[in-house]
Amino acid sequence: MDEVELLIIGAGSGNSIPTPQLSALSIAIVDDAPWFGGTCLNVGCIPTKMFVHVADVARSARDAERLGLRNVHIDVDWPAIRDRVFGRIDAIAMSGEEYRRSGEPNVSLVRESVRFTAPREVETDSGRRIRAERVVIAAGSRPRAHPAVPPSPRVLTSDEIMHIDALPARLAIVGGGVVAVEFAAMFEGLGVEVVQIARSTLLRDLDPELQGRFMAAAAASWEVRSETNVVASTETADGVRLELSDGSAVSAELVLVAIGREPNTDRLGTEDVGFDHHPDGRLVVDRYQRVLSGGEATAGVFALGDIDAAHQLKHVANHEARVVQANLLAGPDAPEVKLVANDLAPVPSAVFSAPQVAWFGETLATAEQCGFDAFEVLHEYAWTAWGWALEDRDSCCKLVVEALTGRLLGAHIIGPDAPVLLQPLVLAASNGMSVRGLARSQYWPHPAASEIVENALLKAEDYLLGAVT
Amino acid sequence: MDEVELLIIGAGSGNSIPTPQLSALSIAIVDDAPWFGGTCLNVGCIPTKMFVHVADVARSARDAERLGLRNVHIDVDWPAIRDRVFGRIDAIAMSGEEYRRSGEPNVSLVRESVRFTAPREVETDSGRRIRAERVVIAAGSRPRAHPAVPPSPRVLTSDEIMHIDALPARLAIVGGGVVAVEFAAMFEGLGVEVVQIARSTLLRDLDPELQGRFMAAAAASWEVRSETNVVASTETADGVRLELSDGSAVSAELVLVAIGREPNTDRLGTEDVGFDHHPDGRLVVDRYQRVLSGGEATAGVFALGDIDAAHQLKHVANHEARVVQANLLAGPDAPEVKLVANDLAPVPSAVFSAPQVAWFGETLATAEQCGFDAFEVLHEYAWTAWGWALEDRDSCCKLVVEALTGRLLGAHIIGPDAPVLLQPLVLAASNGMSVRGLARSQYWPHPAASEIVENALLKAEDYLLGAVT
Numbered sequence: 001m002d003e004v005e006l007l008i009i010g011a012g013s014g015n016s017i018p019t020p021q022l023s024a025l026s027i028a029i030v031d032d033a034p035w036f037g038g039t040c041l042n043v044g045c046i047p048t049k050m051f052v053h054v055a056d057v058a059r060s061a062r063d064a065e066r067l068g069l070r071n072v073h074i075d076v077d078w079p080a081i082r083d084r085v086f087g088r089i090d091a092i093a094m095s096g097e098e099y100r101r102s103g104e105p106n107v108s109l110v111r112e113s114v115r116f117t118a119p120r121e122v123e124t125d126s127g128r129r130i131r132a133e134r135v136v137i138a139a140g141s142r143p144r145a146h147p148a149v150p151p152s153p154r155v156l157t158s159d160e161i162m163h164i165d166a167l168p169a170r171l172a173i174v175g176g177g178v179v180a181v182e183f184a185a186m187f188e189g190l191g192v193e194v195v196q197i198a199r200s201t202l203l204r205d206l207d208p209e210l211q212g213r214f215m216a217a218a219a220a221s222w223e224v225r226s227e228t229n230v231v232a233s234t235e236t237a238d239g240v241r242l243e244l245s246d247g248s249a250v251s252a253e254l255v256l257v258a259i260g261r262e263p264n265t266d267r268l269g270t271e272d273v274g275f276d277h278h279p280d281g282r283l284v285v286d287r288y289q290r291v292l293s294g295g296e297a298t299a300g301v302f303a304l305g306d307i308d309a310a311h312q313l314k315h316v317a318n319h320e321a322r323v324v325q326a327n328l329l330a331g332p333d334a335p336e337v338k339l340v341a342n343d344l345a346p347v348p349s350a351v352f353s354a355p356q357v358a359w360f361g362e363t364l365a366t367a368e369q370c371g372f373d374a375f376e377v378l379h380e381y382a383w384t385a386w387g388w389a390l391e392d393r394d395s396c397c398k399l400v401v402e403a404l405t406g407r408l409l410g411a412h413i414i415g416p417d418a419p420v421l422l423q424p425l426v427l428a429a430s431n432g433m434s435v436r437g438l439a440r441s442q443y444w445p446h447p448a449a450s451e452i453v454e455n456a457l458l459k460a461e462d463y464l465l466g467a468v469t
Numbered sequence: 470m471d472e473v474e475l476l477i478i479g480a481g482s483g484n485s486i487p488t489p490q491l492s493a494l495s496i497a498i499v500d501d502a503p504w505f506g507g508t509c510l511n512v513g514c515i516p517t518k519m520f521v522h523v524a525d526v527a528r529s530a531r532d533a534e535r536l537g538l539r540n541v542h543i544d545v546d547w548p549a550i551r552d553r554v555f556g557r558i559d560a561i562a563m564s565g566e567e568y569r570r571s572g573e574p575n576v577s578l579v580r581e582s583v584r585f586t587a588p589r590e591v592e593t594d595s596g597r598r599i600r601a602e603r604v605v606i607a608a609g610s611r612p613r614a615h616p617a618v619p620p621s622p623r624v625l626t627s628d629e630i631m632h633i634d635a636l637p638a639r640l641a642i643v644g645g646g647v648v649a650v651e652f653a654a655m656f657e658g659l660g661v662e663v664v665q666i667a668r669s670t671l672l673r674d675l676d677p678e679l680q681g682r683f684m685a686a687a688a689a690s691w692e693v694r695s696e697t698n699v700v701a702s703t704e705t706a707d708g709v710r711l712e713l714s715d716g717s718a719v720s721a722e723l724v725l726v727a728i729g730r731e732p733n734t735d736r737l738g739t740e741d742v743g744f745d746h747h748p749d750g751r752l753v754v755d756r757y758q759r760v761l762s763g764g765e766a767t768a769g770v771f772a773l774g775d776i777d778a779a780h781q782l783k784h785v786a787n788h789e790a791r792v793v794q795a796n797l798l799a800g801p802d803a804p805e806v807k808l809v810a811n812d813l814a815p816v817p818s819a820v821f822s823a824p825q826v827a828w829f830g831e832t833l834a835t836a837e838q839c840g841f842d843a844f845e846v847l848h849e850y851a852w853t854a855w856g857w858a859l860e861d862r863d864s865c866c867k868l869v870v871e872a873l874t875g876r877l878l879g880a881h882i883i884g885p886d887a888p889v890l891l892q893p894l895v896l897a898a899s900n901g902m903s904v905r906g907l908a909r910s911q912y913w914p915h916p917a918a919s920e921i922v923e924n925a926l927l928k929a930e931d932y933l934l935g936a937v938t
Contacts, residue, residue: 070544071542072544073542315915319912344910427897430911
């Protein structure tokens with residue numbers, strides 16, 4: 001039995017836990033992935049955005065006929081694109097692993113799968129047992145399997161598809177969530193014929209106005225089969241044939257299954273040792289990121305990231321890692337009063353599809369369901385000079401505001417630069433600022449895209465003042 | 470002698486003064502420009518950004534070799550680009566003029582030049598005299614003439630060059646300021662061979678680090694002749710030959726003179742009626758936007774925009790218009806206590822060149838000259854995932870912070886999306902927020918470009934905490 005003071009399972013955001021402040025602890029980091037550094041760096045946010053940007057550049061030029069650019073021709077050198085991305089990422093992953101392997105005397109690296117044998121004890125595949133004073137479960141999530149579309153050399157997940165040798169002529173994407181729409185836009189932008197099959201609509205949890213706009217934009221760029229499911233999958237001579245629940249069929253050279261991600265709790269056997277789980281398999285944690293067992297905090301056991309978080313987002317995982325880190329420093333038996341609570345809100349989300357979407361908080365409907373007296377305002381990109389520059393017709397910013405206080409309950413942007421345009425609204429909402437006076441408390445450089453946000457704020461303020469009803 | 474209650478000279482930001490709240494006043498608006506709606510709409514911010522965006526799209530694709538895009542070919546249909554821009558803008562300008570001509574019974578439009586005959590009295594070119602209870606001087610600025618490069622069909626100003634029939638093969642731009650570098654990038658992006666001649670460096674007032682980066686980027690994209698001046702200009706068979714002070718010469722099919730803008734006070738004869746002027750010709754106003762005469766506020770005379778403002782920026786002019794509007798409502802003899810002061814700060818600037826630049830406030834050097842105990846931090850785009858996606862090597866965000874308070878004294882960004890990335894920093898600085906705790910008071914969606922700002926803030930905070938020296 002190996003004994004350590006801190007066991008970290010998962011080298012994604014978990015890998016940020018060991019800092020100089022924890023150098024007095026003996027630490028073991030466990031990760032069984034073929035890569036090092038977690039989903040975001042290796043098969044998630046970062047490489048996808050690196051591909052997406054290339055696709056966006058190509059698409060922007062191809063779509064610029066309306067701006068007066070003609071006869072646009074662009075060849076896509078897929079191996080060069082892929083190798084640039086992974087040349088950079090793999091080097092970072094490898095040097096990260098090398099550092100963890102030999103960089104600090106108090107940290108050891110275990111490259112095996114583990115299962116819990118007790119709340120603070122695991123056994124590796126090779127039979128090694130590790131007992132720890134404190135455990136951080138940061139083992140993340142993995143692509144969910146589709147029962148009717150089993151993996152094959154032509155049926156890939158998001159872990160695999162970025163590594164393909166050549167672009168397919170035609171790609172079927174099964175799924176309608178964030179990962180699915182990002183890959184759809186990326187491959188479409190790189191010239192692949194994309195057909196996307198979604199059980200309901202695309203990005204179904206979006207604000208309804210944005211959801212409708214996203215669907216329309218997607219359907220104008222690639223083939224969308226919504227409200228249908230895949231019931232069977234057959235390999236053919238040159239691809240895969242998917243039978244759909246609506247009776248039709250789709251054939252493609254390659255299939256990406258992207259129907260969501262599930263937490264890796266089952267692989268760790270976390271149910272066997274009495275930890276509490278949400279219905280979807282995530283660990284239940286309290287506001288200090290302590291894993292619960294029977295509704296009570298499990299001494300010395302924390303979780304962070306996709307394995308517990310309601311938002312499967314890297315910035316959430318990183319923030320949870322900071323909370324866990326602070327609470328580890330408080331010692332294994334710290335009273336709650338010494339612990340740091342995770343109360344950062346709201347949580348922004350960004351989708352790097354075509355179009356981009358970014359949002360946080362409530363829609364008008366969910367705000368009202370929560371009992372708020374709320375209203376919403378919408379400002380089109382097309383009503384600003386930047387929208388004229390873009391020749392934009394489909395992009396907008398919507399704000400959901402509490403009528404009593406002027407507090408931003410939600411913000412929803414669809415269109416170019418949505419993720420960065422959202423930030424001043426995140427800042428305001430996070431710091432309890434009312435929309436009252438906010439736009440006029442600062443300059444907004446003309447004619448930058450941020451004027452879209454400025455004008456939405458002004459409209460919200462007018463509404464508050466009763467000037468608009 | 471015509472009598473009105475309010476005379477507004479200049480239909481740019483001045484045109485936003487008559488609102489329903491002023492509908493009880495008889496108002497005359499004077500403007501002698503060939504267009505209606507001022508510089509920004511017709512020959513300034515808005516059309517230039519509409520052109521710049523097209524150029525940016527073309528350049529992004531052409532520069533994407535490093536991202537894996539190959540054999541990029543784009544034809545530039547200049548007449549289509551131009552006609553899209555002015556098709557939109559001219560329609561807005563015309564409907565604006567039509568509205569002012571006939572939209573409200575209390576407003577009349579005078580399309581003539583005027584000169585002051587008394588502080589609240591003007592005479593038009595045709596001899597019509599107008600006396601007013603209140604005057605708003607919003608007559609803006611115009612491109613400065615170059616003594617050695619007189620205007621001709623081949624020597625144009627920024628007012629004219631966007632209307633050319635065809636792109637020149639080679640364009641010489643005289644000037645190194647904001648307008649000059651925006652046009653340089655725009656024409657270069659549209660495939661024109663550009664040579665830029667600047668008396669000193671390009672954008673010489675920028676933070677020195679950003680200035681050096683801008684110069685390097687510009688010189689890599691077009692020809693830059695800095696530290697030299699044009700001493701003579703000769704028309705040739707197929708263009709213009711410019712003799713430079715360094716003894717060399719430059720030939721080009723077309724020349725753009727963009728060496729700054731000068732206020733239109735001389736055309737109005739404002740010196741004749743005793744108004745105070747800055748050495749550069751701008752009107753002197755107090756914090757209520759009242760025009761001074763002999764150091765005292767001139768009763769009922771206000772100014773706004775380029776004709777008085779230290780920053781020749783549309784968002785500044787618009788804010789001054791709001792201040793003037795409020796103070797007009799206070800009545801002609803309002804005591805100062807009833808007036809609204811113009812104290813909005815800091816003023817952000819954005820340059821839509823290639824690269825983009827945006828900033829506000831002090832550099833470290835100017836902060837120290839002002840007596841601040843300040844420090845600066847710099848974060849490269851290349852150190853964030855978004856920088857990896859861009860394959861960026863040259864872009865950065867620099868913050869200048871007061872050591873005692875953590876207050877943002879300045880922020881300076883060079884690179885893609887600089888104008889929108891700046892906004893959360895404008896918000897924070899305008900609302901007196903310290904950098905202490907600011908980054909961690911909110912989420913920054915990963916891996917959006919805004920992480921560049923987040924990381925710069927974290928670095929500033931570390932510095933404050935003494936973690937970095």
